[in-house]
Amino acid sequence: MDDPLVIGDRQYNSRLITGTGGATNLAVLERALKASGTELTTVSIRRVDTAGGTGVLEVLERLGIDPLPNTAGCRTAAEAVLTARMAREALGTSWVKLEVVADDRTLLPDPVELLEAAATLIDDGFTVLPYTNDDPVLALRLEELGCAAVMPLGSPIGTGLGIRNPHNIELIVARANVPVILDAGIGTASDATLVMELGCSAVLLATAVTRATDPEAMATAMRHGVIAGRLAHGAGRVPQRFWAQASSPPR
């Protein structure tokens, strides 16, 4: 099918964006990324001697996957802006997954700091993809600031609780003029399928794949799940009925 995901000035055939965190090693990660069919994958920015850094960019290059640096762990707009600028120099990309979280227990975004960081980075020429909560107001504010997409959560990072509030996601989709990318909370393939059926443009997930018992199999499952949901969203599902309706002719 010809139904590309368009973000800013780029087009992708895959609507599954993955993360690289949580994988036990790079070999497992590479197999999972390949199975997922992803074309865009997040990386974190850390001090060069930080363990685990080595080699992740080489894996992405081998697979022809664009890196999407994130600002994971930042608590303030200032930290996030600095991290984004360092990422731009390190990776030569002005795209950033903007994360500004309020605390470690929920890893939920801080709305005020997130808005400030987004405004600063957009002024600075970045293509900003903000990780946000599922508040339709905050999503609209981020779009109004000029974010290239909005990335609401389904549930908090790493919980695997899926889409806790489909109504909010539908409200966000109903008013958005940029791609809505469901980020965080996905636990299994049916979550990804549902997300796309709700009208989201893409899914971003990491540990649902990397921490599954069989990351490669789950990555393949997610690839199919996203395709299934995207197609179903466009195919015009049957209405729900209270009483039954026969599918065979009367005898």
Next chain:
Amino acid sequence: MDDPLVIGDRQYNSRLITGTGGATNLAVLERALKASGTELTTVSIRRVDTAGGTGVLEVLERLGIDPLPNTAGCRTAAEAVLTARMAREALGTSWVKLEVVADDRTLLPDPVELLEAAATLIDDGFTVLPYTNDDPVLALRLEELGCAAVMPLGSPIGTGLGIRNPHNIELIVARANVPVILDAGIGTASDATLVMELGCSAVLLATAVTRATDPEAMATAMRHGVIAGRLAHGAGRVPQRFWAQASSPPR
């Protein structure tokens, strides 16, 4: 992947079983069946002059799909047994999707008549795939009688309400030694994905595809959805957590 669906003495690569009812015409049906990748499809048995009959078998033959005659519309064991025997002569197959429904408003199975019909047909050498409700007791009774699979509903035929009671489906799967095929109620792709994640061996659906706005697209969605759910079921999903868990290393 090599993960065939085994029912009785047959093996199928596709875990999506479709119906042929509800399609506006045979051309639409053929495109949808092809897109679904199905290898087993239900047909009804009616008087030769009944409208709509012509050509459905030819379509299945062209696509190399096995026909699975059903006993749709039968209200008693006697009617269902006669219909199954006629089907065997007409199609040269001893496989039957056994339906004995109690009334037209719910199209739910009549437990007593269903058990009686199943027993008679099994004695007569049929391979019986019974359409049943989601009662774990009835499912076990049908298996004990010698049914080759059990086919509980997700919700009543044609309602598109999806899986109303996942707990019952899990109870059925937990005790079944024959394939559990979720039959009826599927409305969209995420329903099919969830069904497989619950541990079902296959999905049987008809109007979710044939009555969708774009049957071919929905058939493709269902194909991917079933594959996604099957893989996710085997991949060992991450546990659900109340609090968040980071996917990026600490700063």
Next chain:
Amino acid sequence: MDDPLVIGDRQYNSRLITGTGGATNLAVLERALKASGTELTTVSIRRVDTAGGTGVLEVLERLGIDPLPNTAGCRTAAEAVLTARMAREALGTSWVKLEVVADDRTLLPDPVELLEAAATLIDDGFTVLPYTNDDPVLALRLEELGCAAVMPLGSPIGTGLGIRNPHNIELIVARANVPVILDAGIGTASDATLVMELGCSAVLLATAVTRATDPEAMATAMRHGVIAGRLAHGAGRVPQRFWAQASSPPR
């Protein structure tokens, strides 16, 4: 309010029917029953030397509660009929909560044995209140046999999973001409409230109260929850909307 529960030739002001099983001792049970406001409570029939038997009838008498003997533990129609007849002699009541379960893991009713036992007891002049699954067909068959009420489960006995399939309960209520009493599965007060909102005439529960940390408090909660749901069912709730609607006048 004057809104009695009418079953057969009796009227009750309370729509909460309780069980006596699971209580740590009779003093706790008595306080809980009193707090619940129930007027009808189940008891089991066992050999005189069975532990725990002593005194339960005296408690019910003190509180002016009618005993409703059950046939708990019976696996066949014959066992259930014998137990019901013994109960009639022991308690001098022709009312019976009819239970015929298929196995110990699910404690779900055996549809065939249940129907046979109901027919026999109704012929024998009993007022039969059958514990059934949530199959709308079986519920209708039991009503057609002459049962004074039908008692579908919300979820299996003792699971506390609440109402797993509200759609089935609504289907049963939509077609029933006798009281529909939700029996089994209630875990907390909101389950009881929901049950009544779905249109059930009463709720039957036992261990949700007797095995709660504070049985007396939970019994009081259930009393209020049932009243709340009954009133809400009759009060005509507001419709659900996708977009917001103001409750204050424009500025």
Next chain:
Amino acid sequence: MDDPLVIGDRQYNSRLITGTGGATNLAVLERALKASGTELTTVSIRRVDTAGGTGVLEVLERLGIDPLPNTAGCRTAAEAVLTARMAREALGTSWVKLEVVADDRTLLPDPVELLEAAATLIDDGFTVLPYTNDDPVLALRLEELGCAAVMPLGSPIGTGLGIRNPHNIELIVARANVPVILDAGIGTASDATLVMELGCSAVLLATAVTRATDPEAMATAMRHGVIAGRLAHGAGRVPQRFWAQASSPPR
């Protein structure tokens, strides 16, 4: 029971806070308020010639209910602060239900304006009860500013969609040191019962009662529903189980 709701320097026996909007006339409103047992009720502040104003305060006085002025309709912190100050002069109360909404379609709070208004009013000596979304971060920020309670929504105002995201409400309750009052979205009594079971301290609702077919009956239902949920929350519900557990002794 002696289990008062404590907000700031006040205590209430009722945990149901109501609104006065949506009632067809004052007589209906008075009967509903009386039936609800509420002791605290919201009013809006409008120009004296605004229709509908006359008499609402007299109704509250007659019933001994404290008025809680809101800032409904305000879109900016400045508007909300001015409205709160006018309300203080008009009603002689420094309590305010702070609403700063972002738009008319969702009536969802604007996080940034809400925080600014709350800070200003708290500095000015107000007891601030903010209407907020269900974001656990924003709820914590409002508490840190010194709000006397936090009032997250269950779903958008007037939708009657109930509690769309129980997980967020549980996260808010788990970290709150001030009362959590569920405000907005309640449609029927079981919603109110569930809210209290989740650990909220009170429920605020308006049109679920005033726009019900029978406001007085629904108000009574809500009164019982809130009591039921509060008691159930404290009573220690039974755990949920996958398999059944008998409530009667073995035969």
Next chain:
Amino acid sequence: MFIQVNGSERDVPDGATVTEMLAALGVPARGVAVAVDGTVIARTNHDQTVVPDGADVEVLTAVQGG
């Protein structure tokens, strides 16, 4: 002779077998099942089985359904 076929009267050659009856009715022998007076006639017996005068015959085939 006259027989009832799927509820309507039809004229077929006297002493026709099931196979001959189907031909006379213009029904393709393939993909159909025949019951005569309530008894299912095995496909293998279509050539031998004679349809009695006035018989009540059902001729069924596969249609879209389920």
Next chain:
Amino acid sequence: MFIQVNGSERDVPDGATVTEMLAALGVPARGVAVAVDGTVIARTNHDQTVVPDGADVEVLTAVQGG
């Protein structure tokens, strides 16, 4: 005579009626039901019904349950 009561052997007066048997067993007559050799004995017949020697007797009552 010896009879089986609820599965264990008990000694009761020869020719005892159900009522006498219950007294001999020390079981309160109220709130119990009796079956002799699988037949439920109506409460109204407890005084007339004689328990045969070696009978298999079940004596049941209400306990907490359900």
Next chain:
Amino acid sequence: MFIQVNGSERDVPDGATVTEMLAALGVPARGVAVAVDGTVIARTNHDQTVVPDGADVEVLTAVQGG
């Protein structure tokens, strides 16, 4: 003098205080709040505060809502 009250022009006695203005407007002093030219006038100052000629006055009260 003429002032704007809730958006419409009204004639009140020259040099009227807020209290006198409310009386002139026939508005009960109880349960209302007054802002003059965007400033909230504390209830305790209604007697002393003089409403300037041409002032923009808002008079608010409680209505059903929320």
Next chain:
Amino acid sequence: MFIQVNGSERDVPDGATVTEMLAALGVPARGVAVAVDGTVIARTNHDQTVVPDGADVEVLTAVQGG
């Protein structure tokens, strides 16, 4: 001269540019970003920018995450 690199003291040639510093530290120039005393040094300026004595330097790169 001594500078702080990612929090630990390191010895690099006096007057080293960022590019020379990275070489001295054995860090591949590719895929890293450098901040000197809190200022991000554009990659294009690595050759010209001299690292002052005692500077506080951060050298970051991409790692698995998110």
